[in-house]
Amino acid sequence: MRSCWVIYNGSLTSDKFLDQAVLVAEAAERAGIQATMKKNYEVLIDLSAPPKDRPDFVVFLDKDILLASYLKQNGIPVFNDPDVIETCDNKAKQYIKLAKAGIPMPKTIIAPKVYPNFTIQNSGYYEKVLEQFGLPLIMKEGHGSFGMKVYLIETEEDFYAKVDELRGIDYVFQQFIASSRGRDIRVNIVGGEIVAAMYRSSETDFRANITNGGVASVIELSEEQKSIALQAAEAVGAEFAGVDLLFGGNGQPLVCEVNAAAHIRNIYNVTGINVADKMIEYIVGKLS
Ligand SMILES: Nc1ncnc2c1ncn2[C@@H]1O[C@H](COP(=O)(O)OP(=O)(O)OP(=O)(O)O)[C@@H](O)[C@H]1O
Ligand SMILES: [Mg+2]
Numbered sequence: 001m002r003s004c005w006v007i008y009n010g011s012l013t014s015d016k017f018l019d020q021a022v023l024v025a026e027a028a029e030r031a032g033i034q035a036t037m038k039k040n041y042e043v044l045i046d047l048s049a050p051p052k053d054r055p056d057f058v059v060f061l062d063k064d065i066l067l068a069s070y071l072k073q074n075g076i077p078v079f080n081d082p083d084v085i086e087t088c089d090n091k092a093k094q095y096i097k098l099a100k101a102g103i104p105m106p107k108t109i110i111a112p113k114v115y116p117n118f119t120i121q122n123s124g125y126y127e128k129v130l131e132q133f134g135l136p137l138i139m140k141e142g143h144g145s146f147g148m149k150v151y152l153i154e155t156e157e158d159f160y161a162k163v164d165e166l167r168g169i170d171y172v173f174q175q176f177i178a179s180s181r182g183r184d185i186r187v188n189i190v191g192g193e194i195v196a197a198m199y200r201s202s203e204t205d206f207r208a209n210i211t212n213g214g215v216a217s218v219i220e221l222s223e224e225q226k227s228i229a230l231q232a233a234e235a236v237g238a239e240f241a242g243v244d245l246l247f248g249g250n251g252q253p254l255v256c257e258v259n260a261a262a263h264i265r266n267i268y269n270v271t272g273i274n275v276a277d278k279m280i281e282y283i284v285g286k287l288s
Contacts, residue, residue, distance in 0.1 A: 002057075002284075003036070003055040004028050004034070004036070005035075005037075005038050005058045005059070006024045006036070006061065007037075007059070007062050007067070007068075008038075009040055010040055010041045010042065011041070019265055020061055020261075023264055024061065024279065030277065030280075031277075031280045033056075040067050047070070050074045051076070054076055056076075057079065058076055060080065060082070061261045063089045065085055080239055080240055080260045080261070084239070084260055085261070087237070087260075088236055090143060091141070091144070094258055096110070101231065103231055103255050105256075106174045106177050107132075108172050108175070109174075111170070111171045111173060121163070129173050132173075133176075136152055137176050138150065138176045139153055139159075139163075139174070140174055143170070146212065147205075147207035147208075148211075181206050182204075182205060183199070183201045183246075184245060184246055184247075185200070185219060185225065185244070186216075187225070187226075187229040187245060188262060188273075189233045189240070191239055191240075192239075194230065196271045196273040197229075198218060198219060198267050200215070200216050201215055210266050216267075228255060240262070240279055241260065242258070243257075243258050243259075244256035262275075
């Protein structure tokens with residue numbers, strides 16, 4: 001019998017992460033694969049020895065990239081690939097790849113590295129950024145989920161306070177797509193195929209994330225939306241991807257971000273499609 005590990009983060013207290021692992025483990029079991037859920041710290045990254053009781057493959061739902069790399073280095077197929085998890089884990093890094101592939105996205109400037117105890121406030125740099133975007137603009141930390149590290153900056157005062165606060169942190173400046181305020185589309189992709197999509201909208205926040213009060217519904221994607229979502233997943237090399245699309249001014253889809261370990265509970269509830277079954281089916285196909 002085939003076996004797999006489903007790895008999730010053991011330090012986060014929200015039930016969402018366990019729930020996501022359960023969905024994947026249940027799908028594996030349905031496919032006749034013996035699935036073990038593991039918290040990331042339950043696998044010892046002992047560089048002097050290979051992992052114990054190695055499985056045939058790992059579904060990696062965490063961002064513990066070092067653990068993912070260790071497993072891959074020991075010859076275990078890891079999904080998504082650790083390099084992809086690393087790219088997607090940093091929004092700035094993934095925007096570089098998306099831009100290289102010519103994917104339509106909001107104008108983005110990656111903030112320069114500023115050490116925490118220093119400042120470049122007197123250099124004129126931030127004035128140039130303001131000139132490029134005007135206000136409001138978006139500032140987005142490299143590492144962030146559920147919209148928690150995405151800021152809509154409406155005044156110069158808030159702008160300078162935020163650049164000061166974010167010293168030492170990777171982040172980007174981004175054009176605010178006003179036509180998409182409180183609305184986006186989540187597209188789940190498995191192995192180069194779209195398996196589910198939902199429209200998310202919020203009455204109370206510029207962010208459409210369900211965790212922030214967004215409400216989800218079924219959506220029929222246009223050919224252009226499908227094509228751009230697929231291109232975005234491919235540009236970062238993601239076999240499993242949750243691509244967020246914004247509505248550009250002329251209705252053109254713009255890629256907001258690609259998630260490597262997209263949560264699949266909400267889309268299951270909304271569409272009735274269990275993305276986990278597709279993920280397992282894809283892995284089995286790839287490994288046989
Ligand atoms: N440039 C933008 N213009 C308008 N709205 C935006 C823009 N960037 C992000 N948003 C809104 O904010 C939400 C959160 O942004 P984003 O998806 O980049 O980060 P995140 O949700 O924190 O990441 P994750 O999906 O990994 O949890 C988006 O779903 C979208 O509704
Ligand atoms: Mg998002």
